[in-house]
Amino acid sequence: FLNRTRGPVAIPVLFKLFELYPTIEDMASANHEDIVSIIRGLGFQNQRATKFIALAQKWLESPPGRGKRYRKLNYPLKRDGADVAPDEVVRDEADQGGDGQRDTRVAWEIAHLPGVVSSTAADEVGYEPEWKRVLPQDKELRAYLSWKWLQEGSVWNCENGSRKKADKEMMKRAEKGGVAFDGGDGHLIVMDIQSTSAGVHGLQSVRKAGFSLNCT
Structure with missing residues (x-):
């Protein structure tokens, strides 16, 4: 969703899709045209709809x-x-x-x-989630991983994967929940998601996380 689309535009559509198709099984059996109509404003809607459904079907298969x-x-x-x-x-x-x-x-x-x-979810002792090993080129994925690593206590370099320990001030900014994306000026933007037991009901505040992506 965040590939070639700004976060504030894509994220509300993403969570609308999650509300309508909350499980992998739901997405795997979704009607292609229904998905296209939901995400039309993001562009590349036909390719994206095809990929969403194919992803869910492949996940169920393997x-x-x-x-x-x-x-x-x-x-x-x-x-x-x-x-x-x-x-x-x-x-x-x-x-x-x-x-x-x-x-x-x-x-x-x-x-x-x-x-x-x-990432691959796994609970085994000693298993390292795959998100800790990738070096994505997409700026939104880089922003997200910078935020994820900060939650782990590290400042992550998105070019080479190196890390250094985050100080206390940086750690205060690693808040739980929400969605992170690149604000376009090298700063991370954190968007809170309002959720209840009935599902996602919209977006709350949008704010700068207060630090720049470390890609040097």
Whole structure:
């Protein structure tokens, strides 16, 4: 949603879509034209609607999980994934009760999902969520990850992935909840989401988080 679209425009539409299609199953069975009508104002509505539905269907068919990785050619570095076949599933034997040898080829838990760079939910001890390992180029994803890392106590460099410890003042700005996006001037914008048990009901305040994205 935030690709090629400003946050304040895209986010209300995103949460409207979440209200109408609250589960993956709902999205997988959605009518393409209904999705197009909801997101028409964002542009690229036909391509986006197709991708949303395809993503949900692929998730149901093959949900991400520990021990199953797929190639993303040339990500994050050139030639990464070249030694993995397009439809191959890289299985980590150490996670599958095998001989304890991990397949070190570069592959990702969610690379088989159409158009997605995100995190994989996992509760296993020692498992590192994928959002901690990616270096997205999209400015909105960079803003979001800067905010996520700040919640973890780190100031994150979006160019090389390096981190340094955040001071107390920075940590005060890492508030829970809401949505973060690039305000266009290098500063992070935090938008609060008003939610209840009945779902999302709109947007509250929009404010600068008070720090710049660290991409140098």
